[in-house]
Amino acid sequence: MTEGEALQFYRDLPKVELHAHLNGSISTSTMKKLMAHKPHLDIQNGMTMIEKGQKRTLEECFQMFKIIHQITDTAEDILLVTKDVIKEFAADGVKYLELRSTPRDTSMGLTKRSYVETVLEGIKQCKEEDLDIDVRYLLSVDRRGGPTVAKETVKLAEEFYCSTNELVLGVDLSGDPSVGHGKDFVDSLSEARRSGLKLALHLSEIPNQEEETELLLAVPPDRIGHGTFLTASTNIVERVKQQNIPLELCITSNIKGQTVSAYDEHHFGFWYNLGHPFLLCTDDKGVFATDLSVEYEIAAKTFNLNPDCIWDLSIKGIDYIFASEGIKKNLKEKWMQLKPKLLRRAL
Ligand SMILES: CNc1ncnc2c1ncn2[C@@H]1O[C@H](COP(=O)(O)O)[C@@H](O)[C@H]1O
Numbered sequence: 001m002t003e004g005e006a007l008q009f010y011r012d013l014p015k016v017e018l019h020a021h022l023n024g025s026i027s028t029s030t031m032k033k034l035m036a037h038k039p040h041l042d043i044q045n046g047m048t049m050i051e052k053g054q055k056r057t058l059e060e061c062f063q064m065f066k067i068i069h070q071i072t073d074t075a076e077d078i079l080l081v082t083k084d085v086i087k088e089f090a091a092d093g094v095k096y097l098e099l100r101s102t103p104r105d106t107s108m109g110l111t112k113r114s115y116v117e118t119v120l121e122g123i124k125q126c127k128e129e130d131l132d133i134d135v136r137y138l139l140s141v142d143r144r145g146g147p148t149v150a151k152e153t154v155k156l157a158e159e160f161y162c163s164t165n166e167l168v169l170g171v172d173l174s175g176d177p178s179v180g181h182g183k184d185f186v187d188s189l190s191e192a193r194r195s196g197l198k199l200a201l202h203l204s205e206i207p208n209q210e211e212e213t214e215l216l217l218a219v220p221p222d223r224i225g226h227g228t229f230l231t232a233s234t235n236i237v238e239r240v241k242q243q244n245i246p247l248e249l250c251i252t253s254n255i256k257g258q259t260v261s262a263y264d265e266h267h268f269g270f271w272y273n274l275g276h277p278f279l280l281c282t283d284d285k286g287v288f289a290t291d292l293s294v295e296y297e298i299a300a301k302t303f304n305l306n307p308d309c310i311w312d313l314s315i316k317g318i319d320y321i322f323a324s325e326g327i328k329k330n331l332k333e334k335w336m337q338l339k340p341k342l343l344r345r346a347l
């Protein structure tokens, strides 16, 4: 395949995206639309996005989210961002998306509840446009909010889980990993789990979090985000293997946030060689200036994967979604319909 054909192959590859933070996924073109209404903020590209070849510390990345949150503080902003992000994932060949976002109270009148309602409205409006993408919502708990906010968010998630017919499926634990301690969230996360919500937890995104990771593994999570430093402890690796918990791996995010020093040192290699379940994800396609098709291409190039291996990676992702078995079956059928044409072209 030529370079151009390869890019088109990864774009046409049907994909599942399970780790995408809404406010981290805003594209440059959507950012321009938002900024047109907020010239007083005087925010330039480099303040909300890390260009190709550039890197930041993780701390700097979290500063960027603070800036982005100033730009998305009205219901109109959140509706626009939700719809644009969904359309962009659909255009990149994503057929099933679990979008995650932190319910937020803002000075512009949003409450945590109306925030969630607005995201759901965006999902609904996209559905009415007949895009070829199935979108679900996971409510994020930001570590910065501590146990009280976590409890509040879980309560909201439980309510919407009951009222939205499988649109809200779970809860995510995210936010700056250097802030707070996982033990503060064990109670609310366990409560969420008892209610039937699924859990996607960022674990060991930075080094030396063995104690917290062990505590959170006991909840247990249904999926692990990043897990970059899980491999530092053989005990923890054994537990993750034994519990067979799928990992959400975000290569560009880890490189640009500098928790992984080079592509070929990414923990993708470790888990791939073990045959452990995992899926490629974008994390924040806006902030890290990437796309899911680009993540597949990077993995293929770095770890020498042929189109058949890439296909297997993508279809296996269906097993790790939080929606029901019926949805998984339908998605697998969709994948199988697309397979012959796609792989014939890749020969
Ligand atoms: C880079 N690695 C990461 N690690 C942990 N949390 C992250 C993250 N990237 C994003 N977030 C979480 O997602 C929020 C932005 O989207 P929402 O406002 O929720 O839609 C960030 O404020 C942070 O809490």
Ligand SMILES: [Zn+2]
Binding pocket: 019, 021, 174, 202, 225, 283
């Ligand atoms: Zn994340």
